[in-house]
Amino acid sequence: MTTSTTRPACPGPGGYPEPDPTWGSATHAVHAGHERTEFHETSEALFLTQGFVYAAAADAEAAFEGEADRFTYSRYENPTVRTFEERLRALEGAEACAATATGMSAIFSTLAALVRSGSRVVVGRAVFGSTITLLEDILGGWGVVTDYVDAHDLEDWRRALATPADVVLFETPSNPMQDIVDVAGVSALAHAAGAVVVVDNVFATPVLQRVLPQGADIVVYSATKHIDGQGRTMGGAVLGSREFVEGPLRLILRNTGPTLSPFNAWVLLKGLETMPLRVRAQSDAALELARWLETLPRVGCVRHPFLDSHPQAALARAQMSGGGSVVTFDVSVGGRPATREETFTFLDALRLVLISNNLGDAKSMVTHPATTTHRRLGPDGRARVGISDATVRLSVGLEEPADLRADLAQALAAVPAA
Ligand SMILES: *Cc1c(COP(=O)(O)O)cnc(C)c1O
Numbered sequence: 001m002t003t004s005t006t007r008p009a010c011p012g013p014g015g016y017p018e019p020d021p022t023w024g025s026a027t028h029a030v031h032a033g034h035e036r037t038e039f040h041e042t043s044e045a046l047f048l049t050q051g052f053v054y055a056a057a058a059d060a061e062a063a064f065e066g067e068a069d070r071f072t073y074s075r076y077e078n079p080t081v082r083t084f085e086e087r088l089r090a091l092e093g094a095e096a097c098a099a100t101a102t103g104m105s106a107i108f109s110t111l112a113a114l115v116r117s118g119s120r121v122v123v124g125r126a127v128f129g130s131t132i133t134l135l136e137d138i139l140g141g142w143g144v145v146t147d148y149v150d151a152h153d154l155e156d157w158r159r160a161l162a163t164p165a166d167v168v169l170f171e172t173p174s175n176p177m178q179d180i181v182d183v184a185g186v187s188a189l190a191h192a193a194g195a196v197v198v199v200d201n202v203f204a205t206p207v208l209q210r211v212l213p214q215g216a217d218i219v220v221y222s223a224t225k226h227i228d229g230q231g232r233t234m235g236g237a238v239l240g241s242r243e244f245v246e247g248p249l250r251l252i253l254r255n256t257g258p259t260l261s262p263f264n265a266w267v268l269l270k271g272l273e274t275m276p277l278r279v280r281a282q283s284d285a286a287l288e289l290a291r292w293l294e295t296l297p298r299v300g301c302v303r304h305p306f307l308d309s310h311p312q313a314a315l316a317r318a319q320m321s322g323g324g325s326v327v328t329f330d331v332s333v334g335g336r337p338a339t340r341e342e343t344f345t346f347l348d349a350l351r352l353v354l355i356s357n358n359l360g361d362a363k364s365m366v367t368h369p370a371t372t373t374h375r376r377l378g379p380d381g382r383a384r385v386g387i388s389d390a391t392v393r394l395s396v397g398l399e400e401p402a403d404l405r406a407d408l409a410q411a412l413a414a415v416p417a418a
Contacts, residue, residue, distance in 0.1 A: 025091050025207060026276045033086030033269075035079075046266040047079045075259050084265040087272050088227070088237055092206045092219060096245035098238050098253055099265060103202065103222020104130050105258030106236030107169075110220055111135075112256075113248040114167050114196055117143030122160045122190075124151030124170035124181060126385045128200065129376050131169070150384075152179035152312060157186050161193040168193075171200040172209075173316070176328045176369045176393035177386045178303040180312040183319055187215030202226075202360070207279040208322040218244065225360030226325070228271045229278050233264040278362065278398060282325035285404070286396040290327045292405060298412040300330035300337055300390060325397075326359060330390040334418035337390035342415050343368060347392070349414035352399065352407040359395035364404055367393040 019032055037045050052071045054060040062068040071077055081099050089097035100106040111134070115121065121135060125148040135146040149156040151170045161168070168190035172181035187197045198218045199211045205226045211219055221227060223235030236258075238249055253259070260268075290304035302309070305316035306323030316323060331338035331346050338346070347355055347366055356365040357372050367373060369387050377385070396404070 019090065021090075023090075028087065028090040029272050029274075029276050032090035033083040035083065044080065044083055044266065044269055046262060048262050049078070050074050074262065075257050076254050078259075078262045078265070080262040080269070081260050081265040084260070084269045084272070085237070087269060088206070088221075089239060091272065091275075092212065092239045093210060094212055094219065094239035094241075096240065096242040098245050098249055099223075099260040099268075100236035100238065100253065101258045101260055101264075102234045103128075103200075103220070103224055103236040104134070106220045106222070106238045107131055107198075107200065108134055108138075109249060109252045109256070109258060110198055110218060110238050111139060111144075111167065111169075113244070113252050114198075115139065115144045116166075119144050119166040120164070121146045121167045121169060122157075122165045122193075122195065123148055123168075124172075124174060125149060125381075126151060126174040126177060126179065127169065127171050128175060128202075129373055131200070132376065151181045151186075154182050154185050154189075157189050161189040161195070163193070165190070165193045165195040167198060168195045169198045169200070171203060172211075172319070173203045173305050173324055173326075174385075175203060176326070176367070176374070176391065178305055178310070178324075178326070178328055179385075180305055180310075180316045180319065182315060183211050183214040183216055187217075191215075203324050203326060204320055205275065205279050205360075207276045208283060208324060209320045211319075212239070214319065217241070223268050223271075225358070226275060226279050226282075227268050227360075229275060229360055229362060230271065231358065231361045231363065233267045235260055235264050235268045279325065280322060281398060282360075282396050283322035285398075285401045286325045286327050286394075287323050288401055289394070289396060289404060289408075290329075293327065293329050293408070296409075296412065298332055298415065300332035302330075303328040325395060327394045327396060329392055329394070330388065331392060331412070331415065332390065333415060336418070337388050338415065340368075340371070340389040343390055343392065345415050346411050349411035350407055351410070352403055353394070353411075359393070361395065362398045364397035364399055365395045367395075369393055 063072050085097040085099050149160045170181045190197045197216045199216045201219050202222050202225050218240040221237045287306050293299045294302045304323050304327045331343050353364045
């Protein structure tokens with residue numbers, strides 16, 4: 001390699017910026033975790049490889065004895081996956097991060113590392129549907145007991161956590177009703193009951209909410225949502241203490257194999273570069289749309305954490321730096337909640353906003369929770385969390401807000417008046 005004699009040396013090893021813990025999140029999102037190869041590439045290298053080779057048999061022996069710190073097999077670790085983990089770790093401000101194939105494998109592996117037969121898990125009632133299936137139909141069969149609470153109600157947590165527990169798990173804001181959980185309050189109650197606090201932070205992302213400094217122990221993500229943000233790959237991640245992530249969690253991940261593919265890690269890594277910008281823009285647009293929706297006669301209750309009308313607006317503003325990219329609202333016909341058919345008429349009339357069960361995408365999407373994501377709760381369970389046939393969840397993307405308003409207005413107008 002030749003070096004210029006006329007140019008002064010750049011700072012940092014190899015002349016590249018060295019990660020600096022004082023960087024802001026946008027800078028971490030662009031640079032953190034990038035270890036350049038000898039080719040000095042601009043964009044992160046994609047190590048699409050299952051394995052790694054050894055110059056000599058003794059090197060393989062040293063690696064398997066754990067004497068050599070090197071990559072051995074991509075089910076265990078891969079350089080591109082590690083770059084993604086390191087970038088997300090820096091964004092979250094956590095000690096350690098492990099990537100997984102999906103959000104559900106992040107949640108399953110975390111719970112598998114924390115529970116035994118006879119363990120008690122206390123869960124916010126409105127968590128993601130597959131999480132309930134996991135707790136009831138899979139872990140339930142293995143002797144794990146799950147109790148549910150109304151997650152926005154600190155008194156309900158206090159009652160549930162008067163009995164010892166092993167794990168507390170919740171989402172805040174909740175899906176789709178945007179209830180806010182008091183992270184510090186619930187964490188204190190959980191710790192007193194002997195439980196580890198796991199937060200599914202998918203709705204807020206690390207851009208809008210950091211739960212570890214507020215008392216939570218572990219954060220899980222579906223990277224499928226805002227981290228990719230462009231509808232391409234599945235992925236997940238678990239963040240927390242080095243002791244947990246590199247200990248019991250890695251044991252499960254390495255030996256059960258919910259490994260993030262290096263290709264998907266690379267896509268997600270590029271997703272992280274623009275995530276702070278995307279999420280803030282989507283969150284601002286969502287609040288703007290929510291305020292506008294509140295003025296429409298064809299719309300009933302509107303829910304967004306940063307609306308002044310949100311019953312927990314003060315708590316939301318204390319815990320989050322933005323309210324998030326999702327707006328939930330009821331379609332209203334002649335002052336009453338729309339029927340399922342009327343709500344479907346509205347959804348089917350949308351031309352720009354897509355009907356999809358996904359969220360966090362650059363493309364705006366609507367979901368009818370009662371017949372899709374929250375079908376499993378049943379009518380009583382849905383009524384309990386406030387989901388009716390009139391309820392619509394809107395994931396706000398990156399389109400011009402004026403175009404979204406126009407589309408929503410024409411689709412609301414398409415519902416016949418009662
Ligand atoms: C999507 C989602 C999950 C599951 O993530 P996958 O990547 O689909 O496995 C878990 N929790 C929440 C809140 C989600 O939105």
